[in-house]
Amino acid sequence: METSQTTSLAQSLYCAEQLQRSEARAGEAAGYSLAQLMSLAGRAVFEQLQHRVGAGARIAICCGEGNNGGDGYIVARLAHQAGYKVDVYALKANTKLDHTGNEPALQARQACRELGLTEQPLLDCLSCSPDLVIDAVFGIGLSRPLEGELAEWVRKLKQSRVPVLAVDIPSGIDADTGTVMGEAVIAETTVTMIAYKRGLFTGASRNHVGHLVLADLGVGQHFVQLEKSDWRRVTDNPYPWLGERPIGAHKGDNGHVLIVGAGPGMPGASVLAMLAALRAGAGKVSVACHPSNVSIIASQQPEAMVHGIEQPEQLTSLLDAASAIVVGPGLGRDEWAFNIYRACMAVNTCKVIDADALYWLAHDPVQSSQLILTPHPGEAARLLKCRTQDIEKDRFAHALSLHNQYHAQVVLKGAGSLISSSRGNWLVDRGSPAMASGGMGDCLAGLIGALVAQGLAPAQALTAGVYWHAVAGEEAGAEGVRGTLASDLMPIIRKLVNGWMPE
Incomplete structure (x- = not known):
C-alpha cells in the first residue's frame, strides 16, 4: 500500500x-x-x-x-x-x-x-x-x-x-x-x-x-x-512567496542585482548569472567585471548594464545601488579578484557567494546571515578545511556545519541538494543528470540573486532558487541528458517564476 x-x-x-x-x-x-x-x-x-x-x-x-x-x-x-x-x-x-x-x-x-x-x-x-x-x-x-x-x-x-x-x-x-x-x-x-x-x-x-x-x-x-x-x-511550488506583480509595478520595484566577477579571460560565468537574474524577474541587472570583458558581456544581452572595474573604489556606487549582489562567477584568484571580493564583503547588502568568491571566503572568512553560500562538495571541503570525501560521507552534518560556522544560508549542492538556513533544514530531491555540465551553478547564483532583489528573505530565496533551478534542469534535459546547457534553463526559469509548474 x-x-x-x-x-x-x-x-x-x-x-x-x-x-x-x-x-x-x-x-x-x-x-x-x-x-x-x-x-x-x-x-x-x-x-x-x-x-x-x-x-x-x-x-x-x-x-x-x-x-x-x-x-x-x-x-x-x-x-x-x-x-x-x-x-x-x-x-x-x-x-x-x-x-x-x-x-x-x-x-x-x-x-x-x-x-x-x-x-x-x-x-x-x-x-x-x-x-x-x-x-x-x-x-x-x-x-x-x-x-x-x-x-x-x-x-x-x-x-x-x-x-x-x-x-x-x-x-x-x-x-x-x-x-x-x-x-x-x-x-x-x-x-x-x-x-x-x-x-x-x-x-x-x-x-x-x-x-x-x-x-x-x-x-x-x-x-x-x-x-x-x-x-x-521541499515538495511544494514556492511561487506564492513571490506572488502576483502589481499592475502599477515599475523596474525599481523589482530590485537591482549586481553581478561581480568576470576576471580576465573568464566572461562566460557572469554572462550566465546575468541572464538568469534577468529571466528570474529582477528589475535591473548590472555586471561589474574586469575592463577586458566589458564588450564581450555587453554584447550578450542589451538589457544588462556592464561596468569595467580596475580598482575596488570604482565599485562603491554600484554596491550602494544594489538590492542584491552575486559575487564570484568567473572572478578569478589573483590580486584584482581578492581586492574586488573584499570590497563586496564590506557592504551589508545580501550577497550570494559562489565559485571563486567561495575560495576567497575560505581564506578570508566572514560570518553573516546576509550571506548565501552555494558550494559544491569540493568548495564545501575548502570552507570546512576537510576533504571532499569527508563531505560526501555525511552531507547532512557538513551542511549544518557550514551554516553554523559562517552563520550563513547554505546550499550544499549535488544529487539531493541540502539547504541549511535560518528557516530550517531542507532537502531538494529534484534535478537531472542533464545538469552535470558547466555553468549550472552560475545560473543558480543569478536566479537566487534575482529572488532576493524581488523581496524574498535570503533563506526563502535560496530554497525557491534551488528548487526552481532543479525543476528547470529536469525540463531542459527532458529530450536527453547529454548536451543540455545552462543557457537552456533560462526560458524555463522565466515560466517558473511566473507560477508555471510541469505536470
Missing part, C-alpha cells in the same frame, strides 16, 4: 534511530502488533512486485536474519500462493530456528518452510535465472560495510543486470547519510516503510534507490506525531 501522502509525511525525513525507537509505538497507536506491521510491509512489497512482473515469473527472494528478512519471507509466501515461481535465498540458509529471537521474522520464515520453500545460499541467487530479485537482506540497521561473500553477492547482482526490488533500503546503503558501505545493491525500485529515511535522498544513494515508494502501513501519521523531523523535503 502506498501512503496517502499528506504534506507532513511527504516532507518529513528521519534517521534510522528514530524508526527503531518509535515504529512499534506508532503501530500500537494504530492498533497493529509487530507481526501485523511485518505482514503489511510484506504485502506492500508484493503489490509492487505485481506491478513489475506478471504471475508465473521467477522471483529470487534474498532474505537476511532480521525484520528486513522477515518482510522478504512474507513476500515469498504471498508470491508462491499467487502462482509465481519462487526461490528463497538466505543469509544463513537452512539454519535451525531459535524461537527466543525475533518472533515475527521467525514465524514468517517458518511459514515459508512449511510451504516447501527451501532456502539456498545467498550467493546462488542468480542460478535460477530470475526475472526479478527481492533484496530483503539488510535494512536500516546496517552499521558496517558489506565485505567478503556479501560484497561478492552484491557484485554478482550488479553484473547480472537483473532488476532488483529493495525492501526498505538497498542493502549496503547507510540510512542516515546515503553513503555506500563497501558495496551496495542497485535497485530498480525501493519500497520504504512507515516514513522516509533521509539517506535515501542524497549523495551516493541516488544511484542505488531507483523509483522510491513510501508504504506508510497505516501508521505514518502516528509516527510523525511521535518523532520530530530535523530535515524536510
Whole structure:
C-alpha cells in the first residue's frame, strides 16, 4: 500500500534511530502488533512486485536474519500462493530456528518452510535465472560495510543486470547519510516503510534507490506525531512567496542585482548569472567585471548594464545601488579578484557567494546571515578545511556545519541538494543528470540573486532558487541528458517564476 501522502509525511525525513525507537509505538497507536506491521510491509512489497512482473515469473527472494528478512519471507509466501515461481535465498540458509529471537521474522520464515520453500545460499541467487530479485537482506540497521561473500553477492547482482526490488533500503546503503558501505545493491525500485529515511535522498544513494515508494502501513501519521523531523523535503511550488506583480509595478520595484566577477579571460560565468537574474524577474541587472570583458558581456544581452572595474573604489556606487549582489562567477584568484571580493564583503547588502568568491571566503572568512553560500562538495571541503570525501560521507552534518560556522544560508549542492538556513533544514530531491555540465551553478547564483532583489528573505530565496533551478534542469534535459546547457534553463526559469509548474 502506498501512503496517502499528506504534506507532513511527504516532507518529513528521519534517521534510522528514530524508526527503531518509535515504529512499534506508532503501530500500537494504530492498533497493529509487530507481526501485523511485518505482514503489511510484506504485502506492500508484493503489490509492487505485481506491478513489475506478471504471475508465473521467477522471483529470487534474498532474505537476511532480521525484520528486513522477515518482510522478504512474507513476500515469498504471498508470491508462491499467487502462482509465481519462487526461490528463497538466505543469509544463513537452512539454519535451525531459535524461537527466543525475533518472533515475527521467525514465524514468517517458518511459514515459508512449511510451504516447501527451501532456502539456498545467498550467493546462488542468480542460478535460477530470475526475472526479478527481492533484496530483503539488510535494512536500516546496517552499521558496517558489506565485505567478503556479501560484497561478492552484491557484485554478482550488479553484473547480472537483473532488476532488483529493495525492501526498505538497498542493502549496503547507510540510512542516515546515503553513503555506500563497501558495496551496495542497485535497485530498480525501493519500497520504504512507515516514513522516509533521509539517506535515501542524497549523495551516493541516488544511484542505488531507483523509483522510491513510501508504504506508510497505516501508521505514518502516528509516527510523525511521535518523532520530530530535523530535515524536510521541499515538495511544494514556492511561487506564492513571490506572488502576483502589481499592475502599477515599475523596474525599481523589482530590485537591482549586481553581478561581480568576470576576471580576465573568464566572461562566460557572469554572462550566465546575468541572464538568469534577468529571466528570474529582477528589475535591473548590472555586471561589474574586469575592463577586458566589458564588450564581450555587453554584447550578450542589451538589457544588462556592464561596468569595467580596475580598482575596488570604482565599485562603491554600484554596491550602494544594489538590492542584491552575486559575487564570484568567473572572478578569478589573483590580486584584482581578492581586492574586488573584499570590497563586496564590506557592504551589508545580501550577497550570494559562489565559485571563486567561495575560495576567497575560505581564506578570508566572514560570518553573516546576509550571506548565501552555494558550494559544491569540493568548495564545501575548502570552507570546512576537510576533504571532499569527508563531505560526501555525511552531507547532512557538513551542511549544518557550514551554516553554523559562517552563520550563513547554505546550499550544499549535488544529487539531493541540502539547504541549511535560518528557516530550517531542507532537502531538494529534484534535478537531472542533464545538469552535470558547466555553468549550472552560475545560473543558480543569478536566479537566487534575482529572488532576493524581488523581496524574498535570503533563506526563502535560496530554497525557491534551488528548487526552481532543479525543476528547470529536469525540463531542459527532458529530450536527453547529454548536451543540455545552462543557457537552456533560462526560458524555463522565466515560466517558473511566473507560477508555471510541469505536470
